Amino acid sequence: MTSHGADAERRWWKEAVVYQIYPRSFKDSDGDGVGDIPGIIEKADYLADLGVDCVWLNPVYKSPNADNGYDIADYRAIMDEFGTMEDWEALRDALHERGIKLIMDLVVNHTSDEHAWFVNSRASADNEFRDYYWWREGRDPSETDLDPDDYDTPETVDEVPPNDWESFFGGPAWEYDEGTEEWYLHLFDRKQPDLNWETEAVREDVFEMMEWWLEKGIDGFRMDVINLISKPEGLPDTDPENDIETIDRAVNGPKVHDYLGEMRERVLDPEFLSVGEMIGAPMPMETARQYTTPGPEGDGLSMIFHFEHVLIDRGDDPLELVEWDLPDLEAIFDRWQTGLADEGWNSLYFNNHDQPRQVSRYGNDGEYRRKSAKLLATLLHTLRGTPYIYQGEELGMTNYPFDSLDDFRDVATLNPIRNALEAGEIESFEEVKDRARAMSRDNARTPMQWDDSEYAGFTDPESTPWIGVNPNKETINVEAERDDPGSVWHYYRDLISLRKEHDVLVYGDYDPLTPEHESLWTYTRTLDDDSLLVVLNFGDGETRFEPPATLEGAKAEDLISNYDADADDVAGVTLRPWEARVYHIL
Template sequence: MTSVPVDEERRWWKEAVVYQIYPRSFNDTDGDGVGDILGIIEKVDYLDDLGVDCIWLNPVYESPNADNGYDISDYRAIMDEFGTMSEWEELRDALHERGIRLIMDLVVNHTSDEHAWFVNSRASTDADKRDYYWWREGRDPEKTDLDADDYDTPDNVEEVPPNNWESFFGGPAWTYDDQTGEWYLHLFDRKQPDLNWENEAVRNDVFEMMEWWLDHGIDGFRMDVINLISKPDGLPDADPENDIKTIDRAVNGPQIHDYLGEMRDRVLDADLLTVGEMVGDEMPMETARQYVTPGPDGDGLSMIFHFEHMLLDQGDEVWELVEWELPDLKAVMDRWQVGLGDEGWNSLYLNNHDQPRQVSRFGNDDEYRRESAKLLATLLHTLRGTPYIYQGEELGMTNYPFDSLDEVRDVATRNPIRNAIGAGIIDGFDDVKDIVRAKSRDNARTPMQWDDSEHAGFTDGNPWIGVNPNNDRINVEAERADSESVWHYYRDLTSLRKDRDVVVYGDYEPLTPDHESLWVYTRTLEAEDEHDTLLVVLNFDSDETTFEPPADIAGDSAEILISNYDVEVDTVESTTLQPWEARVYDLT
């Protein structure tokens, strides 16, 4: 193992592999069809065997579940469906005893409308916490382009919302409240009112809550849609005529760095893993660096989740799907590898609870499911940054074959489709079925596939969402018994990351940015007169592809460090790669 360069600071979260658990779908122990904390405790040894270093736990807080836990009604309580605080503490301790850290979801752009703050806020226009949220008077429809008939208001109310913003879940981003005669802002579901971070009292309460969880022994936060907390001055209308949408208005607001800087100074430290979810289109690299630069010159987050590669196949509406090519994906990833190469740190992911399964989206989930799942894993674990494994990814789990809207649970899918049907844009679910199968967030939320039983070993009851019928062949029990499985390949990758510093800290150099099938790059680490180099060769194709090595390394001595096909070499030379073949050459 080489030493880390003198200008590179070791951090545990740089060297870690993070495993994301969506508790509702992980493991159910009480038969109610919903995963629970005891179910995670039951599988802690499984996580340890896989070799992961940290768990990101999606929300387990008290919530009415309008958005599956991302509408929090009490930040300091555990939802009854999931368990109790003492059980959460037992989980924390079980993980820590095995050297596995734990980070929690921080959801502070909005709360539930059942949170005590909002209940107080909507009680009257002079309530103590009225300014904890965004309340505004409506507008005269005669003075805007908005149609009052498009909004769900009482018959005696002849006004439209304060601006024309649309919710990210479909429909208006404002809801009229007849109790006080004003409108409140919700960038997501109407049961998720946005907090007003301009109010110092809001910030104080949020920071105190964060400190409370840190005092309870967590190791960091994943910060949900954190770049939405600062709203633009005056809340201006979006301008569809010039392709300006709500999200363009709402992201990276004018005070975002002030708020995160205050959070950094009051709550955070460099040893915590803090990853900010940054929604929106292409982010200027200067803005990204500001988020991850240590203070006082930056916001001090460990890393961010950007969405550029997640938007490659996204059209303007939920029922639109855009074709993408491998050079498009490489261009995005290369921009971030280079852009944050020396001045920040990357998160590495291709799926999570908000995205479809990576092998169905970026690989081949049919004939070459196993090979492409391993190739995608090779990519994520050999780029520079911290890799995130989403539950079931280590099995090569695939998207779900939805046949009706009744099978869909996600409001981000249901709402836009219902609105489109109501507006006559589409006739029914069959018009968008292929898109739902390809893109719905529910693809990632089907239960973890533990075995080949009726409900995949997830529950003894009726699961809250359907189990993928391919659990008869894709499941933990079968994969652990097969030494050539995707699961064992993931375990080899987590081991490799611990064994070789070059995998973590090495410089990244892309070699085939324009090739339509091959993604080839080197990772190089030079420190204390030592030189360590890996060559990564990936064939993103269901056909064989010829690999011609660059002239400066052709013929060099090498061995295969890891590969998804059985291959041995002693030099780097021209070769024919099999479909979805992945090779990591050790050139050291």
């Protein structure tokens, strides 16, 4: 075994635990049914008590909310329903006073169509902002297989878009503009036009905006779909014969490393936390290392969010679920743990605002909800990398029992279903209800459950939350879990403390022991002479674990377990359903 951890460069963001806040659903302070910045300030002590080191704040910028704030109309203003810039400054100060750092969401692949840049760009074909976005003339339908009837254009326009790309939210990735008689690119919603990073003025304006926020005292950025900012030359069509889809054309473009290198030189600093969301999977490891290697050899991002493990149950169709097994999941993590052992750093997550609740997806949200929630937490907090906690994860919050299409708010759920209904591919929502329930991003966006009151303490009882509150708030809520020493919340608190006490959990090498086992995931973490053994049983049944010969009979201390599991040596043991154990090898 080669030791990498002992030589690792120490950074605060490697040792941190990051807590993600989706402001719209965290805490409503003014009774309008929408979470806000003053509500987050109210809960600053809660975050400090949990023990987190950094908050990642989802977008709070001025936005018309076509995609819940990821369509930004003004990067230097706060959305009215979230509060004011003074409120944001008070939040920054409240967190910093408690020793908690703050990173902001950077959304610069696209803007809102209400951003001044796009309003000007759309005004005429020859104005100075035209090249801030991707404008192209349409094509003659005879040159392609595309059907003009599939596009929302006036009857007098007999043309189709510049290419056949599809939006990631469903439907075409191009929108026709009658005023200038050209099409603009939007890889997401039609109200989210893509910025053209080939235009130097775009890059200058983005870097200046980033500097402005850093001067206001933030500690870094989470960079939304940052590997989409470079588009391929000529914007070629997809290639179904060779299984090349829109996402394959759009990700990791030819100039993305040039743009990020320029960002590194202009804005980034190794002391800032910069995490890039890298849409698409699987990513070649050499590409990942390019993104995370310090300059000038690399792009200098602290870490990336890859999508490999959160696409494990997704098929080609937006609403297709596929089966997966534990060896497949572990193989993905093993690849990344090994691949970034020498260069780069891992981000560790199952949950975020774009993913279903982890205990419903990877665990058992019924009989073994608490046990499996603790096991998943044990995994993420004992691997090599920086753990991210998404709000409510520390309670073991579950998916929401959506019953009708009207219950959903997310365009990524609604658009594909509405398109399928309009195209006659399905006759009713009931045909896809179970899949929508399992996959929707709205599962993560239901309100934080603070207590067992009507709206879970999220908003005023006489108000109406912007999205439904999970009925299980009566038993799964902060108030109840803080009063229960055996709760998921207290387990998370213990894990966070444990990580601060043991450098081996941060910098130690990772070595898997049972990579092919259908229910056991076991590994060691080693830093110099310090060693831990992690044993996890992913399943509703019992599983026998026999330690390898190198560890058999070794003296051990049980550091943490989701069952009572005192031990003074490493011996064969029958693990109970969803049991997790972490041993300190003495």
